[in-house]
Amino acid sequence: MVHIDTAIAGIQLSNPMMLASGILDENGYTMLEILKKGAAAVVTKSIGTSERTGYKPPVVVPIQGGLLNAVGLANPGIDNFRDEMKIALSGNRPVFGSIFGATADEFLQLGLKMEEYGATAVELNLSCPHVAGYGTEVGSDPVLVEDIVNTLKSNLKIPVFAKLSPNVTDIVEIAKAAQKADALVLINTVRAMSIDIHARKAVLTNRYGGLSGQAIKNVGVRYVYEVSKETGKEIIGVGGIENAEDLIEYIMAGASAVQIGTALYTQGKDVFSRIAAGLVEFMESEGFNRISEMIGVAVE
Amino acid sequence: MVHIDTAIAGIQLSNPMMLASGILDENGYTMLEILKKGAAAVVTKSIGTSERTGYKPPVVVPIQGGLLNAVGLANPGIDNFRDEMKIALSGNRPVFGSIFGATADEFLQLGLKMEEYGATAVELNLSCPHVAGYGTEVGSDPVLVEDIVNTLKSNLKIPVFAKLSPNVTDIVEIAKAAQKADALVLINTVRAMSIDIHARKAVLTNRYGGLSGQAIKNVGVRYVYEVSKETGKEIIGVGGIENAEDLIEYIMAGASAVQIGTALYTQGKDVFSRIAAGLVEFMESEGFNRISEMIGVAVE
Amino acid sequence: MIAKIISEVEKLGRNTVTIRFRWDQEVQPGQFLMVWLPRHSEIPISVSHTGPMKGITIRSYGETSAAMIGLREGDRIFFRGPYGRPFDTKPVRKLIVGGGSGMAGLLPLIDSDARGVVSARTSSDLLFADRFAEGHVTVVTDDGSSGIKGYAIDGLKSLPLDEFDMMYVCGPELMLKSILDYIVDKPIPAQFSLERIMKCGIGVCDSCSIDGKQLCTEGPTFTKEELLGMHEFGTARLTESGKRIQIGRH
Amino acid sequence: MIAKIISEVEKLGRNTVTIRFRWDQEVQPGQFLMVWLPRHSEIPISVSHTGPMKGITIRSYGETSAAMIGLREGDRIFFRGPYGRPFDTKPVRKLIVGGGSGMAGLLPLIDSDARGVVSARTSSDLLFADRFAEGHVTVVTDDGSSGIKGYAIDGLKSLPLDEFDMMYVCGPELMLKSILDYIVDKPIPAQFSLERIMKCGIGVCDSCSIDGKQLCTEGPTFTKEELLGMHEFGTARLTESGKRIQIGRH
Ligand SMILES: Cc1cc2nc3c(=O)[nH]c(=O)nc-3n(C[C@H](O)[C@H](O)[C@H](O)COP(=O)(O)OP(=O)(O)OC[C@H]3O[C@@H](n4cnc5c(N)ncnc54)[C@H](O)[C@@H]3O)c2cc1C
Numbered sequence A, B: 001m002v003h004i005d006t007a008i009a010g011i012q013l014s015n016p017m018m019l020a021s022g023i024l025d026e027n028g029y030t031m032l033e034i035l036k037k038g039a040a041a042v043v044t045k046s047i048g049t050s051e052r053t054g055y056k057p058p059v060v061v062p063i064q065g066g067l068l069n070a071v072g073l074a075n076p077g078i079d080n081f082r083d084e085m086k087i088a089l090s091g092n093r094p095v096f097g098s099i100f101g102a103t104a105d106e107f108l109q110l111g112l113k114m115e116e117y118g119a120t121a122v123e124l125n126l127s128c129p130h131v132a133g134y135g136t137e138v139g140s141d142p143v144l145v146e147d148i149v150n151t152l153k154s155n156l157k158i159p160v161f162a163k164l165s166p167n168v169t170d171i172v173e174i175a176k177a178a179q180k181a182d183a184l185v186l187i188n189t190v191r192a193m194s195i196d197i198h199a200r201k202a203v204l205t206n207r208y209g210g211l212s213g214q215a216i217k218n219v220g221v222r223y224v225y226e227v228s229k230e231t232g233k234e235i236i237g238v239g240g241i242e243n244a245e246d247l248i249e250y251i252m253a254g255a256s257a258v259q260i261g262t263a264l265y266t267q268g269k270d271v272f273s274r275i276a277a278g279l280v281e282f283m284e285s286e287g288f289n290r291i292s293e294m295i296g297v298a299v300e
Numbered sequence C, D: 001m002i003a004k005i006i007s008e009v010e011k012l013g014r015n016t017v018t019i020r021f022r023w024d025q026e027v028q029p030g031q032f033l034m035v036w037l038p039r040h041s042e043i044p045i046s047v048s049h050t051g052p053m054k055g056i057t058i059r060s061y062g063e064t065s066a067a068m069i070g071l072r073e074g075d076r077i078f079f080r081g082p083y084g085r086p087f088d089t090k091p092v093r094k095l096i097v098g099g100g101s102g103m104a105g106l107l108p109l110i111d112s113d114a115r116g117v118v119s120a121r122t123s124s125d126l127l128f129a130d131r132f133a134e135g136h137v138t139v140v141t142d143d144g145s146s147g148i149k150g151y152a153i154d155g156l157k158s159l160p161l162d163e164f165d166m167m168y169v170c171g172p173e174l175m176l177k178s179i180l181d182y183i184v185d186k187p188i189p190a191q192f193s194l195e196r197i198m199k200c201g202i203g204v205c206d207s208c209s210i211d212g213k214q215l216c217t218e219g220p221t222f223t224k225e226e227l228l229g230m231h232e233f234g235t236a237r238l239t240e241s242g243k244r245i246q247i248g249r250h
């Protein structure tokens, strides 16, 4: 008998799939719907301390092999997010509150609110622009990452996930800086851009954006593998998962669970149930009984 | 009347396309064939100081949206490469000698040989593993990059191109370190990996590899745009170019010429003539007369 | 993005234009495009002309739509799509109810038999009332400057609803709500086309959602039955930042 | 990678096996697979059985092929492909000339009318000579342990070449070269299947190239006319590192 439930940071998940942050998770009712469609958990859109409308559209551009986005951290502000959390939590499944900020203090303020709202865990989005460094992200500064993670770990009761950016020279260094986190989430989007050759202009209003979807799957698998091998930490894999094979690749690279974003666009909302069916079929034919037997088997 | 010739570092090119390093450029006769098929120039495979057989196959894996490779710097050694250069140069078109090393001194030795063999320019492959730093590349250390580029520039008469890696936190910093180079080549492959879920094992013998092809096109465009905007340097764009639209996107992002690699696999050798035809058609319908009118028009 | 040369711009009153361009793509009534005006923004606009010579009808509301109505013949129009679930157009005897610019998306449904109720705030905002066969349209304005003084619903009340196979409705959400309330216990089937903030058009950003459904992919058309089960219909929506607000009269 | 369960392993002499597996993919005679043995390497192997129950015939030469011949029924085989330009199989009266393991790729061409010349270093290395109809095969060995003592070309000399529509040749490059030289001014058309180092199998690594053509994509089969124009045929090739060397007798 095949069991596809798994656990991350001690949190039980009925299957290894959760909704990735930023996709269909701004409205509480949408998160509820995604849970009904078979996600074991949802991660909210990244929420900051104050309300932001974000960039003007185009903020999302479909391209070959995925999506480019630069939403500009649009969010209602943490104070306005209480209702959405309440609605999402009525689904009686884990809801992870994603938060972003520029300092450890901002992250702490947000984390405490998420805890108060009932979030099952917080996920730290370390990919917002780093005020100090030009063109880089909070998540590329190991000292800042360590400060943020440690501050949250010493002040929150709920688990803390650190979501790392792939846009760094050495991800292992950053992963080690985040070692107190209960789990690492790998990866956020890859820096990219699209130019419209007829308009002779970048399509995204912000010009630069983040690449997600199939195009980054093998990049994500690589980071999960490397970080798993070098740190042994619990990992949530994310990036370009569209089918059961992709999910299994992440699990075998060392992920205990995964997140799914862009596939909601390419595959529709049934992606969760379709992947679950494919996963069961694979495990049956390959003789795996539990997800835990597959985690990291390819790592050597 | 539309003209598709262009120039890079003062070298005239009959069209903006050259063959990228590492694809069909180990045997002089193959380089000749690629020139016949319409490439304006070829870049050789990266050559080091001594003969290396590289990793055992699998060294190349076809994946969705491109290729993964970890050839392991297989090369005959610079001394055995003289014949291939001679054969390639008999095509009477520019041949750029790509070289790799771990120190400025190794690069210099190789650059001098390439100059002696008649290379039109040398291209510095800065993506080989960095002995000092774990998991990083020569090209992620700005001090080393500056040393290598400056050493070659002061000792060679032929132009020097620096090919940068996208696997860094801040490419502008590296581009500035390479500012004495006559042109920058952007980008090399993106770190990635593929796991075979039935074999439960990484497919590449080296496990980690470099992602090329369509999947990285928008990543390459982004780096070309950013580096062009921030440094104003001459740039050769490379990464995922498969059709005229892709090429134009790179040109509008600031590239003066481009390289094509993986498209030889996805599109075949006629890719050069097909892109040239598409380029002419686009320029005619959009009212561009010369490539120079398109370079960087999207940068703002 | 798809880029097309504008072949014609037709002015329809003070602040509304129809932009025509050749595009050989099948588009169904009810579908929309994400239209990009470089240096401004990208906004959802219904396809008002679905033949090979496509058309979109834009009313100036704010920054981007105002700039768009300034486009001229020979300019380029950039867009992606078509997106969205189209209307079911099989029903034969159609009753078409449009408020304000909502008529743009209903235009392709008008045939010689169709009966219409066209409403707007004021006479000069009325759209496409002239496209119905003579005597087939009821005009309603908030200020009474043309036709009946009142809301769309007031135009509807005098009509024999059981003579139609389908009612198609598009306009401000509160108008849709009042009509849904009115027909809830009447036998007439109905399809409603909704409008909410749309940032992506492809079902990822969640800005257009209603009760977990995305207007851009699962709508913007919904049947009477689908809307009846929705808590957020006519009551709440998210702003551009994602803040939950009550829906007020537009 | 494609993964299939091995349904049968047939031993063919001391150091050669045929591995059978079910694979519902059309494969043409002359095409090959890149066969991966995890923890060893990936090597090109011709498809020797092209029906739904596919087969590959492997002779142990070195590290990887030696390990592969140890595979057992129920084990998995990993590969990608099929790759390469197949033989043109339309010609009716076939003359098939194979040296050593080169016979593996020629096996699918053998029909009841086919005439064959099968050569090998020694008797125990002869492959598939028994698959021709009785009296249709000429056997040649370097050491004379079976059939004619000599090289493939010696088996050919006694045959009436003008009675065949096509000659198909596979074996060491110097054997191919000697046959090409022999038939250059004879009217018989011929197709040759070549072997060189192959690292990628898909036309990117340049390790298999001959005169600018890639064996893996534009070959491995070439016609007599194509080979006649090639400088590197029978004279030079690149090693695994890319170093140019002269071709010696295998
Ligand atoms: C599926 C769909 C089809 C549409 N079809 C048409 C059409 O055919 N013709 C047409 O003229 N308009 C149409 N619209 C409405 C059009 O998209 C908006 O008028 C436009 O986005 C306003 O942008 P702006 O920059 O001009 O105004 P802004 O300056 O952005 O806004 C002006 C005012 O309108 C509000 N607003 C903006 N967008 C929306 C929205 N989507 N829903 C509700 N309120 C909004 C703003 O909050 C503000 O109060 C459609 C909308 C949708 C969702």
Ligand SMILES: Cc1cc2nc3c(=O)[nH]c(=O)nc-3n(C[C@H](O)[C@H](O)[C@H](O)COP(=O)(O)OP(=O)(O)OC[C@H]3O[C@@H](n4cnc5c(N)ncnc54)[C@H](O)[C@@H]3O)c2cc1C
Pocket: D032, D041, D043, D044, D045, D046, D047, D056, D057, D058, D059, D060, D061, D062, D063, D064, D065, D066, D101, D104, D105, D194, D195, D196, D197, D198, D220
């Ligand atoms: C298109 C093609 C089809 C083939 N089909 C078959 C087949 O059906 N059955 C079969 O048994 N073999 C076939 N071969 C040959 C087979 O690929 C090699 O024997 C194998 O790669 C040797 O690998 P290894 O690790 O066992 O030996 P290694 O230890 O790598 O090498 C053993 C010796 O063979 C040489 N060698 C290795 N590969 C090649 C090569 N491709 N060409 C020339 N010399 C080489 C080495 O330099 C060394 O001297 C084919 C080769 C090609 C190119």
Ligand SMILES: Cc1cc2nc3c(=O)[nH]c(=O)nc-3n(C[C@H](O)[C@H](O)[C@H](O)COP(=O)(O)O)c2cc1C
Pocket: A020, A021, A022, A023, A045, A046, A060, A067, A069, A071, A098, A125, A163, A187, A188, A189, A211, A212, A213, A214, A216, A238, A239, A240, A241, A259, A260, A261, A262, A263, C204, C205
């Ligand atoms: C439209 C969009 C918005 C996103 N917003 C966020 C966000 O707010 N916070 C965050 O941590 N990641 C965000 N991401 C990144 C995703 O959570 C995920 O890391 C990435 O998309 C890779 O996964 P995928 O390929 O399955 O989409 C966003 C991605 C997309 C496509």
Ligand SMILES: Cc1cc2nc3c(=O)[nH]c(=O)nc-3n(C[C@H](O)[C@H](O)[C@H](O)COP(=O)(O)O)c2cc1C
Pocket: B020, B021, B022, B023, B045, B046, B060, B067, B069, B071, B098, B125, B163, B187, B188, B189, B211, B212, B213, B214, B216, B238, B239, B240, B241, B259, B260, B261, B262, B263, D204, D205
């Ligand atoms: C099989 C393979 C081998 C490569 N070898 C080299 C190399 O030796 N030196 C180098 O600078 N780049 C090498 N590259 C990178 C390419 O030159 C190029 O930067 C990259 O593939 C992106 O371009 P593409 O998408 O057009 O292939 C190699 C790429 C491939 C696919």
Ligand code: FES
Pocket: C197, C198, C199, C200, C201, C202, C203, C204, C205, C206, C207, C208, C209, C214, C215, C216, C217
């Ligand atoms: S507009 Fe983004 S989900 Fe509908």
Ligand code: FES
Pocket: D197, D198, D199, D200, D201, D202, D203, D204, D205, D206, D207, D208, D209, D214, D215, D216, D217
């Ligand atoms: S094997 Fe790589 S090009 Fe043929």
